[in-house]
Amino acid sequence: MKNVLAKGAIVISKDILGMMKRQVNFCTKKPVVSMLILTYRCNSRCRTCNNWKRPQEEEKKREINFDGWKFIIDELAEKGVRVVEVFGGNVLLRKDLLIDVLRHLKKKGMTVHLPTNNMGLDDEMADAIVKYVDYVYISLDGLEERQNFIRGRTGAFHNVENAVKKYMQFRGNCNVPRLICNTTVSRYNISQLSQIADYAEAMRFDEVHFEYVGEFTREHIEKSVIDGLIPAPYFMRGRESSLVNPEETRVLKENLKSIKRRSKGRTIKTVNIEMLSGQDLYRGTVPVKKCYVERTEVTVDPGGNIVICPFINNYVLGNLLQTPFERIWNNEKHKRFRKFQNSGAIEMCRHCILGVERSHSMLNSFKRIYLTRIEPRLTGWA
Numbered sequence: 001m002k003n004v005l006a007k008g009a010i011v012i013s014k015d016i017l018g019m020m021k022r023q024v025n026f027c028t029k030k031p032v033v034s035m036l037i038l039t040y041r042c043n044s045r046c047r048t049c050n051n052w053k054r055p056q057e058e059e060k061k062r063e064i065n066f067d068g069w070k071f072i073i074d075e076l077a078e079k080g081v082r083v084v085e086v087f088g089g090n091v092l093l094r095k096d097l098l099i100d101v102l103r104h105l106k107k108k109g110m111t112v113h114l115p116t117n118n119m120g121l122d123d124e125m126a127d128a129i130v131k132y133v134d135y136v137y138i139s140l141d142g143l144e145e146r147q148n149f150i151r152g153r154t155g156a157f158h159n160v161e162n163a164v165k166k167y168m169q170f171r172g173n174c175n176v177p178r179l180i181c182n183t184t185v186s187r188y189n190i191s192q193l194s195q196i197a198d199y200a201e202a203m204r205f206d207e208v209h210f211e212y213v214g215e216f217t218r219e220h221i222e223k224s225v226i227d228g229l230i231p232a233p234y235f236m237r238g239r240e241s242s243l244v245n246p247e248e249t250r251v252l253k254e255n256l257k258s259i260k261r262r263s264k265g266r267t268i269k270t271v272n273i274e275m276l277s278g279q280d281l282y283r284g285t286v287p288v289k290k291c292y293v294e295r296t297e298v299t300v301d302p303g304g305n306i307v308i309c310p311f312i313n314n315y316v317l318g319n320l321l322q323t324p325f326e327r328i329w330n331n332e333k334h335k336r337f338r339k340f341q342n343s344g345a346i347e348m349c350r351h352c353i354l355g356v357e358r359s360h361s362m363l364n365s366f367k368r369i370y371l372t373r374i375e376p377r378l379t380g381w382a
Contacts, residue, residue: 045152214353
C-alpha cells in the first residue's frame, strides 16, 4: 500500500510540475507545441465537420512540398518545439510527403501525434506510422453502419478494422505507437458509447478517448470579426445541431461513469467531457477566459503560414518560408489579436472545444488532476 501511495505521489507531483511549466510558458508566450496541417482536403463526409466542403482542387494548389515542411520543422525545432500533431483533413492524402515528414520529425527528436480516418492506409504507410509516430488517434464514432452514417462513407467502419490490424501487425510486441480509439461524442452516438468501449477492448486499443463534439453557428462567426476578417472554421453547424439535448446530457454523464467503472484497468479518458457542465454540453459553450493555444501552440497551415489557431485559420501572422519565426511569433498583429481576444470580443472563443483540453485555468488544472489521477482510485475505476 505504501508503494502504491508513493508511486501515486510521484505521478501527481510530475503532473503539478508540468502544470507549473505550462503556466510559465503561457506567461512568456513560449511555443512548445505545434500543429502541422499538411492538407485541408478530406475524403470523409462527416456530419460533425465541414472541412470536406472546402474546394479540394484549390486547396491542393496551396500545399507546399516536403522541402518546405523540412525547413519549417527545422525552424520549429530550433525554437524549442518538442511536440507535434500532424493534422488534416486526411493526412493520408499527402502520401507524397507524409512518410518523409514523419521520418524527419522523429529525426529531430519530436514526439509525434497523428489523428487519421485511415482512408487510404496501405502497408507502406502503416509501417512508416509505426516506426515514426508515438500516438495514433483512430477515429471511431460508432459501430458498423453508425460509423458509416456519421463519417458519411460506406466502408468507414471497415477502414477502422483494417487499420487496427495493420498497425498491430507492424507493431508486433511493442507498445509504440499508442493506438488510441478517438470517439467524437455527439447526439448521433451517445447510445453506442458502451459498445464502442467494448469494441476497443476487443481490438486491443491501448486507450479510449471520448471527446465532445464542437460546433460554431453563423451567429458565432458574425460576432467574431477581427480586423474586418470573417473567420472560416471547419466545425460549423449544419441543418441540425450535433450537440446533445438537456435530457441526453444526463444520460451521457451516466454512461461515461458506467464505462469507467467497468474499464478493468483500461485507459478511458473522459475528462474533457467531465469538465463541462450539462448546460455547456447542450449549449455548446466552453467556460474558459484565457487562450493557451495562441500563446504556446504554433499552428501551421498547408501553405506554410502560421495562423492564430486551427479554427480562426484565415488569420495569418506570417509565412515561415518567407519570414523568420521570431519576426512572426508575438508580432504586432499577434499582439493585436491577443488584446482583442482577452477583451472577450470574440464570440467563437466561448464555443471553442479546444479550450476544454488546452486552455484550462490553474484551478481547472487541479480539477483535471483529481479527475484523472485520484477519483478513479477512490471509486475503483482503475
